[in-house]
Amino acid sequence: MTDSPDRIYATPQAQVSDFAFNEDVVRVFPDMIKRSVPGYPTIVENLGVLAAQFAQPGSALYDLGCSLGAVTQAMRRHVRSEGCRVIGVDNSAAMVTRCHEYLHAQDSMFQELLPYELIEGDILALDFKPASVVALNFTLQFIEPxxxxxxxxxxxxxxxxxxxxxxxxxxxxxxEAEQALLTDLHIAFKRANGYSELEIAQKRSALENVMKPDSLQQHRERLLAAGFRQVTPWFQCLNFASLVALP
Incomplete structure (x- = not known):
């Protein structure tokens, strides 16, 4: 199983379409996310470590917006609580198909992995089972605010x-000054990973209407409003961060 380099936005497009997790993106996704999201490998690996701290026997562990299953796999490798099951959910049929392939390949490389289930569906309509860990890894920003x-x-x-x-x-x-600085540093990160000015500009246009980031304060206030009692940032690299919210 091989992944292609991300060249989706390398040639000029007369009209840049809204970003979608289609076959083209799925084919290059591992390369795309590694070169676009600073700290991504660290976040994914440590999501497994964090999940092991909170996982409870006999409960579900959710990876919502699982894409190719990197977080699902991290949880399967790190969690040892008896009777747990990782449930990955994604609304992209192409992602779910390739995710099955990735996880099946991983099964031959690692022993004592947690069982998993993949669901192609809308997380907004999901019927949740009792869960001890839920991961939303760069997923909420694609949900309507x-x-x-x-x-x-x-x-x-x-x-x-x-x-x-x-x-x-x-x-x-x-x-505004902080936003401008971290935006510039993120663009520098992409340049350092081989993206051209054209690729950076066209990808930004593609995401403009479909990805709506929030501030850290908005996340904190919304999580508290949802009933969480504690919200703690555990990682930040440039303008990307990860939080732990406790009920």
Whole structure:
């Protein structure tokens, strides 16, 4: 199984379409996310470590917006609580198909992995089972802003006492100078990873209407409104961060 380099936006497009997790993106996704999201490998690996701290026997562990299953796999490798099952959910049929292939390949490389289930569907319509860990890894930013509180409230209601929500997102900053600085540094990160000015500009246009980042304060206030009692940032690299929210 091989992945292609991300060249989706390398040639000029007369009209840049809204970003979608289609076959073209799925084919290059591992390369795309590694070169676009600073700290991504660290976040993914440590999501497994964090999940092991909160996982409870016999409960579900959710990877919402699982894409190719990197977080699902991290949780499967790190969590040892008896009777747990990782449930990955994504609304992209192409992602789910390739995710099955990745996880099946991983099964031959690692022993004692947790069982998993993949669901192709809308996380907004998901019927949650009692869960001890829920991961939203760069997923909430693609949900309509007016429905984010609804989703987080349902997640909070599904979490068992002692469980946790782990939320990773691109951040927007209220201070204009801070926003400008971190935007420039993120662009520098992309340049350093081989993206051209054309690729950076066209990708930005593609995401403009479909990805709506929030500030850290907005995330905190929304999580508290959803019923979480503690919200703690555990990682930040440039304008990307991950939080742990406890019920």
């Amino acid at each position: 007016e429905r984010r509180l609804e989703l987080l409230t349902r997640i909070r209601q599904s979490l068992l006492p002692g469980g946790a929500l782990i939320l990773s997102e691109k951040l927007r900053f209220e201070d």
